[in-house]
Amino acid sequence: MQTIQANGYSIFFNENCYTYLSETLQSDVYSKIFIIVDSETANYCLPDFLANLATEVPIEIIEFDAGEVFKNIETCTQIWQALTELGADRKSIIINVGGGVVTDLGGFVACTYKRGIDFINVPTTLLAMVDASVGGKNGVDLGNLKNQIGVIQNPKAVLVDTHYLGTLPQNQMRSGLAEMLKHGLIQDYDYWRQFSDLSNLNTDDLNALIHQSVIIKNNVVTQDPTEKGLRKALNFGHTLGHAIESYCLENENKTTLLHGEAIAAGMILESFLSLKKGFLTDAEYHEIKYVITDIYPTVSFTENDINSIIDLLIHDKKNEFGKVKFVLLNEIGAVKTDQDIENGLIFKAFEDYKN
Incomplete structure (x- = not known):
């Protein structure tokens, strides 16, 4: 390589x-x-x-x-x-x-x-x-x-x-895979499509996917090293994903999630938000949800869990002037940054995630 x-x-x-x-x-x-x-x-x-x-x-x-x-x-x-x-x-x-x-x-x-x-x-x-x-x-x-x-x-x-x-172990490999999926979703549809079937993946294939994933991230950070604009795209799935990860880390009644497991849930949730904002089509959203849920088990959330997760959003590093800012998909392979989302829509995202 x-x-x-x-x-x-x-x-x-x-x-x-x-x-x-x-x-x-x-x-x-x-x-x-x-x-x-x-x-x-x-x-x-x-x-x-x-x-x-x-x-x-x-x-x-x-x-x-x-x-x-x-x-x-x-x-x-x-x-x-x-x-x-x-x-x-x-x-x-x-x-x-x-x-x-x-x-x-x-x-x-x-x-x-x-x-x-x-x-x-x-x-x-x-x-x-x-x-x-x-x-x-x-x-x-x-x-x-x-x-x-x-x-x-x-x-x-x-x-x-x-x-x-x-x-x-396999769960650690799946954790890393989440960020590779994200790189395809935010930058490269053809790269994303390579994850639709991983059943015949060999070592050479994996090496090539890793190399391309690093190229995608490096291209983003090279253009925006201090996260003033384009680099925010790398936070897709992380606004809710980090809140989920933090909540499960501090709550003794919840199973601690690996980073990629939390981000996988965050990507599905934020894809739903993208759908409801009119940025994604139904077909695109269901394709994303199918691919991710085929790799990662669904995490269970109660209403109290969701309220606590939403409370944690205020600490997200992308926030500006006290407002939570989301990165959403504009289509598979492109993003919209600095998006405001109402809490009611976040609840709907969690409801759809469970189904």
Whole structure:
């Protein structure tokens, strides 16, 4: 797969990743390498990564507990303290090896330690490969509120080695697939159509889909790196999806959802809103709903759940002047941003989602 050029950095794939690393991690450039992992990637991915890391530069491993609940400022403080105790300086480099929690949090740690040191992202989940590690967004959650604290700062490089996907359970693969579906829905109808039948998908097919998904996201963020306009399109499904994810994370009576599982529900709900606003046809909406529900189980919501989810919308980062702003589909492959939606229509979306 060809290397993709982004804003000031490159996205390398498979064998090209380690060629780049060996050329970059020279002892006269970096004083020390710090590899940040969580407890899952420490077990399943770190040994392979270290086996491919050819360098004479001293290496330190910093590990934290796996899970969205640890994507917070307290974990950052622990890692900043570890960096200090282990002698990290401004000529050190951080390599984040893991899923979206690791790349988001590790990137934020790097951007803020000593006012910023170099970092490289090595995404090991499908979700991180096609979404979290591309585009320069780094940050942590504030309580149950997703990604409320952070900065936009690009890594030195992103290294996508798809062999790490062999370590993932099916639910994690489905979680990443949601963002790939989204990329088709917002930008590329032909790409979307490739997901209508995944029964004969092989490794080469998956690699090609991942590569194209990264191209789509990179094209968007390259044109609008700080989310002033076009980049808002990437939030399709995320206004309600993030609220659902946050609600399930904080409510002990609800099953915690993976990011992609919540976004899948959000995409169906926001496609219904697009239909009712006159942007999507009935045929387009039912095609979207059929494809997504064929991959993801329907989540159950009570009336109280829905009220609580709507209350969480006020914290969405796209909001302006206290108003919730939605990204809706104008058709499959195009979007309308900054859309106002009444709460009554959101309730109707949830009602249709259940049926």
